[in-house]
Amino acid sequence: MQDPYYWVPVPGVDIQEPLTGKLIVLEGTDGVGRSTQIRMMRNWLESSGLPIHDTGLRRGTLAGRHIREAKEGHTMGRHTQCLFYATDFADRLQNEIIPALRSGYIVLTDRYIYSLIARAAVRGLDRDWLRKLYGFAVRPDLILYLNTSIEKLLPRVLASGGFDYWESGMDHLGEESMYEAFVRHQSALLEEFEHLSEEYGFVRIDAGNSVAEVFGSLKHEVKTVVEAMTPRTHEFTEFVGEIGPAPDLEDQEVGSMAERLRDLLFSFLEDR
Amino acid sequence: MLMLQASGQYPGRLFVVEGIDGSGKSTQIRLLYKWLLSMRYSTFFSEWNSSPLVKRTTRRGKRKHLLTPLTFSLIHATDFADRTERNIIPPLKAGAAVLADRYIYTALARDAARGCDPAWIRAEYSFAVKPTVGFYFRVPLEIAVERILEGRPELKYYEAGMDMNLSDDPYESFRLFQERIVAQYESMVDECGLTVIDGTLPIIEQQRAVRQIIEPFLDGLLRMPEGAWMSPLEVGDV
Numbered sequence: 032m033q034d035p036y037y038w039v040p041v042p043g044v045d046i047q048e049p050l051t052g053k054l055i056v057l058e059g060t061d062g063v064g065r066s067t068q069i070r071m072m073r074n075w076l077e078s079s080g081l082p083i084h085d086t087g088l089r090r091g092t093l094a095g096r097h098i099r100e101a102k103e104g105h106t107m108g109r110h111t112q113c114l115f116y117a118t119d120f121a122d123r124l125q126n127e128i129i130p131a132l133r134s135g136y137i138v139l140t141d142r143y144i145y146s147l148i149a150r151a152a153v154r155g156l157d158r159d160w161l162r163k164l165y166g167f168a169v170r171p172d173l174i175l176y177l178n179t180s181i182e183k184l185l186p187r188v189l190a191s192g193g194f195d196y197w198e199s200g201m202d203h204l205g206e207e208s209m210y211e212a213f214v215r216h217q218s219a220l221l222e223e224f225e226h227l228s229e230e231y232g233f234v235r236i237d238a239g240n241s242v243a244e245v246f247g248s249l250k251h252e253v254k255t256v257v258e259a260m261t262p263r264t265h266e267f268t269e270f271v272g273e274i275g276p277a278p279d280l281e282d283q284e285v286g287s288m289a290e291r292l293r294d295l296l297f298s299f300l301e302d303r
Numbered sequence: 304m305l306m307l308q309a310s311g312q313y314p315g316r317l318f319v320v321e322g323i324d325g326s327g328k329s330t331q332i333r334l335l336y337k338w339l340l341s342m343r344y345s346t347f348f349s350e351w352n353s354s355p356l357v358k359r360t361t362r363r364g365k366r367k368h369l370l371t372p373l374t375f376s377l378i379h380a381t382d383f384a385d386r387t388e389r390n391i392i393p394p395l396k397a398g399a400a401v402l403a404d405r406y407i408y409t410a411l412a413r414d415a416a417r418g419c420d421p422a423w424i425r426a427e428y429s430f431a432v433k434p435t436v437g438f439y440f441r442v443p444l445e446i447a448v449e450r451i452l453e454g455r456p457e458l459k460y461y462e463a464g465m466d467m468n469l470s471d472d473p474y475e476s477f478r479l480f481q482e483r484i485v486a487q488y489e490s491m492v493d494e495c496g497l498t499v500i501d502g503t504l505p506i507i508e509q510q511r512a513v514r515q516i517i518e519p520f521l522d523g524l525l526r527m528p529e530g531a532w533m534s535p536l537e538v539g540d541v
Contacts, residue, residue: 042372042418108388110430114381115357121373163426167373 038166041125052082052132053256054169056143057249059177060220061198062187063238064245068177069141071246072253076137081260084131086123087141109203113151117164120147128169137257144168145231149223153216154203158226173256175249176224176233181217183239188213305411305425305495307433315395316520317432319406321488322440323481325450326502327509331440332404334510335517339400345525347394347401349386351409357382365461372417375461379410380427391432398525407431408439408495412487416480417467435520438513439492442502444485448478 040046057065057072073083107115131138144165152158188194194209196202200216201209228235236248310317318335320328332348339346361378364370370378394401407428414424452474460466463473464480492499498516500509 039420039423042420108385110384111357111381111388114377114384115360118360118374118377118381121371121377122369125371125373157430160426160429163423166423166426 050132051135054171084136085139153219177238179238313395314398316435319403319434321408325447326440328440345399349390376414416483439497440502
């Protein structure tokens with residue numbers, strides 16, 4: 032069996048105790064549509080009867096809030112910023128991800144160490160240092176990389192509130208406007224992801240396609256990883272929202288919900 | 304093997320003191336600070352846990368016992384990075400003498416004692432600048448523990464190493480923790496090229512030894528102009 036950690040185990044965590052769940056990572060640059068896909072993926076897997084835990088960067092209880100505050104002040108040097116993120120990541124890994132994997136959850140994470148490594152690398156930090164620093168990370172079962180080009184990214188960024196100081200790399204580029212900085216910073220990130228993709232074995236998904244097409248490709252990949260875990264093998268639901276083979280316990284509730292909906296529909300028809 | 308950033312790339316000099324609590328290192332570095340100032344050297348003093356940015360996270364983690372050996376190590380490395388980027392590299396570039404009360408060796412010893420992988424911790428801190436001289440104040444464990452415990456009976460949770468479940472008694476836990484740390488320091492003397500000072504010698508003699516070792520490195524450091532001389536008696540405490 033492959034070593035569950037990239038380099039060193041997390042201290043105090045028993046490496047013999049099996050991680051029965053699956054770790055699925057969704058990676059990609061800003062504005063590529065990760066959170067939409069994660070929401071759909073969660074619905075799909077849960078309706079197929081699989082327990083999901085979803086998580087993302089800067090959501091740790093220890094340092095998450097303080098990182099957000101520090102970012103507002105733009106006061107961090109690059110090593111400091113990188114290590115602050117690493118602290119938050121380690122906190123989530125130990126208190127959230129590993130326990131969920133132990134309990135047999137599918138952990139869906141919106142970005143993982145690769146985004147953290149890419150961001151730090153484009154800010155000039157040593158790649159070998161970064162790889163070792165994050166050597167305690169659990170090796171994912173699947174790394175899905177939503178891949179796109181700058182040209183396709185721009186309209187999405189503009190549609191979702193415009194340029195962001197950090198996502199444009201304004202802290203390290205010294206460009207005149209956020210537009211030039213954004214293009215330079217995101218191009219550098221994409222290049223960095225190319226290196227990481229090869230090194231860590233990403234599965235590339237073309238994010239330039241429609242949301243439904245992208246979701247179809249993601250589902251195809253995820254299925255191969257979680258197939259053996261489904262309560263009734265091969266009974267994946269076909270599309271998001273359909274109530275799949277839910278556990279028996281919930282049948283009652285599903286029934287009553289359907290009844291309520293029917294009642295609502297009847298009352299609506301009667302009113303007409 | 305510990306690999307650090309060469310200090311020779313900067314015109315300044317970095318002097319650090321290390322040793323367990325109660326080894327007398329802080330007394331020595333304070334005396335060194337006053338001496339350098341009295342010779343008009345631009346001297347910058349830096350301590351652990353001094354970064355206002357990370358302080359709140361560290362304090363919160365400690366108060367609520369949220370820290371694991373891994374996050375304990377990383378949050379202190381974050382603080383150290385801030386200290387390096389803010390308080391160590393800029394004065395070194397300016398050509399000053401930088402004094403550090405505890406440096407990465409504290410973290411290497413403490414984190415290894417908590418069970419972090421030694422090779423990983425060395426990689427984690429490899430962005431640090433290698434000190435011009437790193438002093439290690441060696442004292443027998445019993446003497447150090449006695450010095451600490453007589454002055455301050457209340458031990459903090461992480462300070463006493465209570466997170467490692469070595470003992471239910473904080474004093475016993477502290478002693479066992481310090482014992483592990485001393486073993487780590489001793490193994491680093493050769494590996495990291497630390498300069499050992501006998502911490503059981505009279506304070507004055509230790510200081511004489513420290514000054515003798517440092518003197519050859521002072522040539523060429525940034526100095527305050529003649530008129531700006533400040534009496535060491537007027538300098539605030541550090």
